[in-house]
Amino acid sequence: MSNRSPQPDDRSHRGPFDPEAYPAPRHGAPNPGAAGTTPGSFAAHPEIGGPRTYSSPDTPGMPEPSDKTAWDFNPAPRPAETAVTQLEKARLGVVTPEMARVAKREGHLTPEQVRDEVAAGRMIVPANRVHLGYRLDPMAIGRASHTKVNANLGASPVSSGTEAEVEKLEWAVRWGADTVMDLSTGGDLDACRDAIIQASTVPVGTVPIYSMIVGRQIEDLTDELILETLEHQARQGVDYFTIHAGVLREHLPLVKDRVIGIVSRGGSILAKWMLHHGRQNPFYTLFDEVCDIMREYDVSFSLGDGLRPGGLSDATDAAQLAELEVLGELTERAWAKGVQVMVEGPGHVPFDQVEYNMKVQRRICHGAPFYVLGPLVTDVFPGYDHITSSIGATAAAYHGAAMLCYVTPKEHLGLPKRDDVKQGCVAYRIAAHSADVALGIPGSREWDDELTKARAALHWEKHFELSFDPDTARALHDEDLDVDTDFCAMCGHDWCAVRISKTIQEFASGKDEGYAWEKPKVSEALTPEQRTILEQRGVLSPEEVHRLASKTLQAMGGEEGKAACHSDVVADDRVAEELQRREVG
Numbered sequence: 001m002s003n004r005s006p007q008p009d010d011r012s013h014r015g016p017f018d019p020e021a022y023p024a025p026r027h028g029a030p031n032p033g034a035a036g037t038t039p040g041s042f043a044a045h046p047e048i049g050g051p052r053t054y055s056s057p058d059t060p061g062m063p064e065p066s067d068k069t070a071w072d073f074n075p076a077p078r079p080a081e082t083a084v085t086q087l088e089k090a091r092l093g094v095v096t097p098e099m100a101r102v103a104k105r106e107g108h109l110t111p112e113q114v115r116d117e118v119a120a121g122r123m124i125v126p127a128n129r130v131h132l133g134y135r136l137d138p139m140a141i142g143r144a145s146h147t148k149v150n151a152n153l154g155a156s157p158v159s160s161g162t163e164a165e166v167e168k169l170e171w172a173v174r175w176g177a178d179t180v181m182d183l184s185t186g187g188d189l190d191a192c193r194d195a196i197i198q199a200s201t202v203p204v205g206t207v208p209i210y211s212m213i214v215g216r217q218i219e220d221l222t223d224e225l226i227l228e229t230l231e232h233q234a235r236q237g238v239d240y241f242t243i244h245a246g247v248l249r250e251h252l253p254l255v256k257d258r259v260i261g262i263v264s265r266g267g268s269i270l271a272k273w274m275l276h277h278g279r280q281n282p283f284y285t286l287f288d289e290v291c292d293i294m295r296e297y298d299v300s301f302s303l304g305d306g307l308r309p310g311g312l313s314d315a316t317d318a319a320q321l322a323e324l325e326v327l328g329e330l331t332e333r334a335w336a337k338g339v340q341v342m343v344e345g346p347g348h349v350p351f352d353q354v355e356y357n358m359k360v361q362r363r364i365c366h367g368a369p370f371y372v373l374g375p376l377v378t379d380v381f382p383g384y385d386h387i388t389s390s391i392g393a394t395a396a397a398y399h400g401a402a403m404l405c406y407v408t409p410k411e412h413l414g415l416p417k418r419d420d421v422k423q424g425c426v427a428y429r430i431a432a433h434s435a436d437v438a439l440g441i442p443g444s445r446e447w448d449d450e451l452t453k454a455r456a457a458l459h460w461e462k463h464f465e466l467s468f469d470p471d472t473a474r475a476l477h478d479e480d481l482d483v484d485t486d487f488c489a490m491c492g493h494d495w496c497a498v499r500i501s502k503t504i505q506e507f508a509s510g511k512d513e514g515y516a517w518e519k520p521k522v523s524e525a526l527t528p529e530q531r532t533i534l535e536q537r538g539v540l541s542p543e544e545v546h547r548l549a550s551k552t553l554q555a556m557g558g559e560e561g562k563a564a565c566h567s568d569v570v571a572d573d574r575v576a577e578e579l580q581r582r583e584v585g
């Protein structure tokens, strides 16, 4: 026994944890409705109606938000009857049906808040009035709303076609895409775009320069062709255009020492055009005319980042920032013309530079929504770039991006197929949701907490019901153990910490009444989707997959009409252990 008297830093004499000892950096985003013991979101206080709406606290040295909004670039208001765009109507104080729909879908915003964010330029409702006549369900992109995900579709000259792309559209929406971009560069571009717009319930974006140069030399691009193509696509119902008007002749010398030059298709095409003709970017010189066409149909700008970095080596360089400055100027000019604007961003950015990239855009573009591609935070995992980029995307959304453009496993390697689209969408839904939780956006964390309650109660059916991809979760569970009981194959009965916690009377763990279950039971036979998932994994023999897909109670040793489970089909612990050994290994 020690005779030593307790010292102030002697941990053996402490009582229960004193939260004041390590004050958590809470700033006020409350994660409303959150269950459990976490202190809540560490993000900035949500100031809907301010420039820091749902954002991370600024690391010292980060650019301050701009003190301007779209209101500062507002010419004399148009007469109400001539207002066309959501921005123009918002400026007049009108809550459009589309804004009301956005508020309903978001849940945490009132229609008036949506209107005010649109009027300030911090939110867009990309809804071409032609597309509204088809199946479009209006949504919003802006930091006050939930983080959105875009999926790129489109045939290339060597792969796919219209039918396959429409199928990919439906698949992308099923897996959570909030908007899609038709980036076709091959096949019948016009028919493909038409089919996608008519079938799509989500906004459709395009990069119109692609169709301008199909069948032509880049050098043959003319002002007339540019304006005609924009008019045509606006009339078709495209909701937003990527316009690379920010890459200027003066920027090209800044690219020459880059490791990987220009990686944006639009940026490289326009650079070649400018060098060939010795003229300024035609999208820049025609910008006012472009705005007029877009305003007429309420097509939103996605101001393209033609000089985005194509590798970590070129991130946040002078070329990228010089173009961003011009995008800020173009944002102001588009707002003055009554056109809605979002701005595109990088690309490939080391993790430590992501916050700066988001906050410098917030300043230069006065809070216009930022739409970023990833960014990839490392370059050395081709085949896994949906993962490398979703890590950057999570950080980007937390620090201010409003929409994340998905990246699939095929990035840098080929045209995504159906499953690549799913993998990309899932990775980006994870990024978007993780950021929304961290930012304390109402309606986000509740989902996690519900699933945690089901998990704590070992209520497998609810667990899977609440998961983003129930078929995959169920199939992976049943691959090892097709009994819903009080453990899974990961640790087995004896080592299941969740089961043990649940049995401790003093703990609340697993005792939520809504998730109580009476008896373990053999899970349902696999659905065709679940069967396919297991077949593709190739871990089980075809016979075993077949058994899971067509199993009966007898297969588990149970009686007809009676639930089968480890405590039901077996007489005692010894037999339960046997079952565990047989099923779990």
Ligand code: SF4
Pocket: 486, 487, 488, 489, 490, 491, 492, 493, 495, 496, 497, 498, 499
């Ligand atoms: S067995 Fe392990 S992984 Fe499975 S529920 Fe229990 S603690 Fe979780």
